[in-house]
Amino acid sequence: MAISFMATCHLKQPHTPEDKGRTCSRYTGQAVRAVPIRVITVGKKRAEGVRLLVDEYKTKLKPYCSFEDSLVRSNPRNAQDVRAQVEDEEVGIMKLIGPDDWVVVLDERGRDVDSEQMAELLGDAGNSGASRISFCIGGAYGHGREVRKRANVTIRLSSMVLNHQIALVVLMEQLYRAWTILKGQNYHH
Numbered sequence: 001m002a003i004s005f006m007a008t009c010h011l012k013q014p015h016t017p018e019d020k021g022r023t024c025s026r027y028t029g030q031a032v033r034a035v036p037i038r039v040i041t042v043g044k045k046r047a048e049g050v051r052l053l054v055d056e057y058k059t060k061l062k063p064y065c066s067f068e069d070s071l072v073r074s075n076p077r078n079a080q081d082v083r084a085q086v087e088d089e090e091v092g093i094m095k096l097i098g099p100d101d102w103v104v105v106l107d108e109r110g111r112d113v114d115s116e117q118m119a120e121l122l123g124d125a126g127n128s129g130a131s132r133i134s135f136c137i138g139g140a141y142g143h144g145r146e147v148r149k150r151a152n153v154t155i156r157l158s159s160m161v162l163n164h165q166i167a168l169v170v171l172m173e174q175l176y177r178a179w180t181i182l183k184g185q186n187y188h189h
């Protein structure tokens with residue numbers, strides 16, 4: 001499934017004063033097929049503040065696309081064995097990924113994507129045959145080999161390592177931002 005979101009954004013360079021207020025996406029103002037989004041996270045119970053923010057962005061995303069929040073629970077029995085933990089979490093993630101999913105793995109070693117490129121990623125997915133976009137956030141020790149291999153693209157949200165719950169909140173906000181870019185709405189400046 002060819003998705004070219006990296007190739008086209010004309011605001012890849014740092015924004016100049018002239019760029020201020022412009023949003024860039026090949027798809028801005030066009031009808032974009034809203035591919036359902038699923039975010040798969042690994043972990044235990046979420047912190048209350050994270051839960052509130054995730055709920056807020058789920059509500060904000062509702063007018064744009066369907067959204068599924070899937071949690072793969074870490075098995076506490078594996079806490080002393082990192083490999084067993086990563087493998088167990090990987091099985092849980094792979095079970096949720098369908099054959100037609102377009103898979104975006106989040107990893108601090110992934111490709112840098114700006115907000116406009118995130119919008120293009122969603123727009124490109126809409127033009128592809130993907131039945132769903134699955135974003136995968138790993139556990140304390142990251143993703144296993146199978147998940148990495150399954151990735152259509154691996155992106156990072158920052159060059160810093162984030163706690164998985166913080167990564168989830170940042171991703172949710174960026175998904176909402178991406179949709180406002182696609183719709184040409186006054187949120188992204």
Ligand SMILES: C[S@@+](CC[C@H](N)C(=O)[O-])C[C@H]1O[C@@H](n2cnc3c(N)ncnc32)[C@H](O)[C@@H]1O
Pocket residue numbers: 105106107108109136137138139140141142143155156157158159160161162163164167
């Ligand atoms: C605590 S981090 C795991 C860090 C671990 N060093 C690794 O090898 O992945 C948990 C998860 O949060 C996500 N994450 C953390 N920092 C990130 C970043 N800068 N960009 C994208 N995702 C990130 C990744 O999905 C990661 O698997």
